[in-house]
Amino acid sequence: MFFLKKFDKFLQMRYNKIMKKTIVIIGGGASGLILANALPATERIILIERGERLGRKLSATGNGQGNISNLSAGKEEYFSVDPTGAFRAKECIRAHNVDELCGYFLSLGVLLSADERNRLYPTGKQASALTDALRFSIEKKGIETRLQTKAVGLEQTSNGLCVHVETENGRERIFADFVAVCAGGKCAKNFGTDGGAYALLQSLGHTVTKLYPSLVQLKTDTLYTKTWKGIRVADGVLTAKWQGNTRSEQGDILFTEYGISGDATFRISAFIADHVADGVELSVDFLPSFSEKQLLDILTEKRKNFPDLPQTELLFGIVNNQIGRAVMKRADGDISRAVGLIKAFPLTATGTLGYDYAQVTKGGIPLSETDANLQSRLIENVYLAGEILDVDGQCGGFNLQWAYSSAKTVALAIAEKCK
Template sequence: MQKYDVAIVGGGAAGLTCALTLARRRKDISVAVIDKNERLGKKLAATGNGQGNVSNLALSPENYHGGGAAAAFKTIGGDVRLPERLFNCLFEADGEGRIYPAGRQASALTDSLLFELSALGVTLLHPLSVTGIERGFALTLSDGRTLRARNVVLACGGSAQKQFGTDGSSYALAQSLGHKLMPLSPSLVQLRTDTAHIRSLKGIRVQSAVTASVGGRLLGSATGDVIFTDYGLSGNAIFKLSSVLAGVSGAVVTLSFLPGVEEEAVRRDVAAKAALGYPRSELLSGTLHNQLGRAIIKRAGPETCDIARTVKNFTLPVTGTLGFDSAQVTHGGVDCADIGDDMQSKLVRGLYLVGEYVDVDGDCGGYNLLWAFASGVRAANAICDQL
């Protein structure tokens, strides 16, 4: 079988943008992308509810988690507009700074990459899995063939949502070459909670400030949509918070409804309704969704101040998450201590590890794709400089 200058294992966001950067910079090198899916870039085409939230104008070190978080922020280097140079389309930001393709179609991102990669002569091998790797490099393929390469980029993604080809089994490739794996847990995921006080609220969506704590220690906070479900909580604020709950047990979330309203104002509102003779169950009528108001009143003590306090401090013990099958991203991954700034392995020369595969995960809002693109581009530039 032909020997390639670069073999990229995984044709997702990181692998495809790595291939694109290599092919744009160097017409004289041979590049192959191997992916187990029928369609390359399958997950990329499903991101952002099908709209593809590729980056975010508001970028800070706090947006990244895991052992490689600080290095990831450095690698991105504030270049939140990187997608504009990678994709052949226009982008726009929404009111919250989230950047999307102007056509709001994530599948167009995949199409743009595949069109240009084919035009540039990159070899696309799919559906094919890489089942083994030996130094040198020799890659064993699922059809029994061996592919040889001078450089290998492992861009295999994580463990989240196995229907996209990411079931976590490919960590074994890096491990077989001596790399360590940091513990994995699902992130950007719905939370399972005690449901005793929220059973009647299924499907209700509210704006809320949410904090997570364990043993009285604050782990994190977020503000946004919260959706009540039959298992617990979903919504943007919960997704954001789930990253700080990865691997934590015994945590509690506290919902503070009406985030822009002081507790004292709620107390006055409840007292005014009580003075007018409203039935107790309706004392939050018009202030909160009726069902939510009634659930809060049922839980609160007898005084109006108890009701106001419960509106601002509605606690629910966290019992778990919906797991990897529902998570958008994996917390944990290949230990970044063994990976250099150029994404090259410190253990095996010519081996590069990028994207969600390594111990970096980002917040909801375009940060994970931005990391996938930035790390793929960084590896490609390092390879071009060395070849």
């Protein structure tokens, strides 16, 4: 009896070795493509993408230039709505860090280099190069790609995990040993990410945190911004103050009829998008390279030298004319008040634009519902990677680094189980 049992186990092991495991990846975006490539080619890998092409969003990142990571990705802050998520995400990013990412892409033939802000791009500055390299490698590895195939259900059955999909030809079921959900968040639905994929995991008992659009334009009180619509402050400093916190970002600030846009705005939104409802005070420094004292001296001198200049025109040649007139009017012609407004023009944040305008979703499936390998704690052999999880990063390549690090974590865990 003992020997029979041993023999049975031996046969089972041999069978497992001979039989390929089926791994289904839901979502052919950044994390899904990276994961597919990092899995052992000896297994049967099926990549399901609802859109007509793989990596559509990846090809549009970084204004089409593909800002794939950031040299500071291990050091800078990541965010999560569920309190411990960000800490775990950083551990994962340190384990599969930016150097590893560079080596990974180099192995696919893509060379990366950093700009002055530590942002990493393919040296050819084409995001499509990242997608193409991943796609070519997937084809070479013989990974089964199923386009225009939308996962609409996920369940555990007695025959293993079952993914229900919808295609042009109707509904179908795909059975799998492992399922990795890489279906993204709720932002930019034109790239296939409308938040519908959360339901796949909710049906298994997972929860979803509160969601917010991030890396997005900010709505503010519009008394001034509306009349300044279209004016771009190149290299201004935008400061946000909320609940005892302060954060400043330097860069373009673009005034719009709803509030502000531009890269400084996008960057600061990562810190405040989920706090706007509780009150966030903003201020714009139009001339960060000049101190208040310097400006005070310059304007005092200017008033002395040009006594006939109407006081509303005193800031002509110093800041944009329209802004200058509004500042002088608000300051009642008082120079020191005008300087104060040039250095910290106050605006109140009243909201953000919506998910269609945002680059990333704040919130998602809490990391606390996954183990250290990002496996669901509720259903064995279901893994999660990328933006669907409650992790978001700052502007500048941090979100694609998370897509990479989380996908690699999952790939190694599944590979280990397939051994």
